[in-house]
Amino acid sequence: MAASRVQKSLLNAKVDAVFYALALALMFFSRKIFLDCLGADFLGLTGTLQNILGILNLAELGIGAAVAFALYAPLQKDDRPGIESVVSVFGFMYRRVGVFVLGAAVCLSLCLPFIFRNTPFSFSVIYLAFYAFLASSLISYFCNYRSVLLSADQKNYVVNVYFQSGNIIKTLLQMYFAWKYGNYYIWLIIEMVYGGICCWLLNRKIRQVYPWLSASVRKGKALRARYPEIMRRTRQVFVHRIKDFLLTQSDQILIYSFVSLSMVTYYGNYAGIITRSTTMLSVVMNGMNAGVGNLIAEGNQPKILRVFWELLSLRYFIAGVVLFGIYHFIQPFICLWLGGEYLLSGTVLVLMLIVTYISITRGVVDMFNGGYGHYADTWSAWAEGGLNLSISLVAGYFLGLPGLLLGKIVSLFFIIVLWKPYYLFRQGFHDSYHGYWLQVIRYMVASALAFSIVSPVGDWLGLYGWSRAGFLEWALAGGLAVFTFMAVQSLFMFALTRGFRDLAFRLLKLNRAMQK
16 A cells, blocks of 8 residues: 555544544534424424435435446546546436435425424424425535545545534534524524535535546436446445345334334443444544555555455454453443443343444455445345344344344354455455455454453453443543553454554554654
8 A cells, every 4th residue: 555545544534533523522512402492303303304315315325336436447547538437427327316316305395294294393494494404415416426536536535624614613503593592494594505505615625626627417428328337336336235224224123123112222322332432433444445446456466465454453453442342331331321220131232242343344345345346246235134134033033132133143144254255355356265264363362362361350450340430430440441452452463463563564654754
């Protein structure tokens, strides 16, 4: 991975991490003010409308990933006519999606009086909210399609700076006016205006970064026949993405069906904490996707494999740290936050951690499969969904929540743990799948050795007991234990795996270069 590619990935990761932290902190304050000044019903209305429009936006799933893959090769060759052509085709396809979403939304809006017939809001508020959120969605389809080039060119930080900065300013303005006037219309008008201003600023920046870019929807309509692979990959990616969406959305429905409504809340408390713990990782690592795609486009196989092992070792290192921290400190946190009556059983916690471990460690294989354009295995999406639902329905009936989690684990094991790496190594790397597992087992052994040493030491020191005394004690005990685990696990991974050693030396070299 060339130094410039590493630096771009790090810059994307830093910008993503900073804005994630700012947005997370702002969320707690803004939600409190909105609840106090606008009411829970208004937040429920806006949340429901956003979910409804989110379903319509499923029509987009797959296009961005397929187009980003198509851009890697011309970006690598600095083929400007080729770049313009692909971006133009993307603009044409996005325009068609936008027209579909607009038409479907207008038809759906006719049903809003029936959907919200028992709300305390006037229909003017409901319709203004609906079309404010719709306008924000349509802007990305009709005006912001050129931003795909920034993402594929490892400059996604530009998109994030404009949109996340705009989102923070928008939220601050909404907080102020909600506190000052408590007026729904002002809140919604700010929501609508925000999208237009960000769109104008972003497109101006794109013209500065790529002054030669003359992509247009009209060109895309004429050129679309040249790129049948984009349509083919779009259909393939869509199957995988719709599977992920449906399985994610089915969790709460299945828990409610087989257990109880209260268990949905208990599970949601744990799932929310785990999601917050892992989202930062996704935010940071996603900034590397374009770098991996450009690396694969170079075709240097030894370099591709070396970077793969480095990133994989980083994922397994982080997965070990996350599991150690959650296993020992989520139960005390739930007690401090909500009370002991909201605790789940140890069995459920372990099963949730297995799902979390697979979800974290799968990221690098998914990243490289995406870089190679490996989406043709649509059968695996159907197989994973079928396994998940069939086993969950049977096991959930007999075992309740543990059975539902077991169904998810079985489907993840066969498709994500076994098949996806096999697909990558046979179709992409053309290398030994057996060698992959030899390395993965070493990562797991390193984490297991660190866990077996640090856990009893922490128990002997009483760290897990201290965490129940108060939030400050919980934070201090958790910080000390997790830092110790990171240090011990680093030693084992450095000793046992070449990928982690290469990563450590790369980061050390990069740090020295940045200090000069």
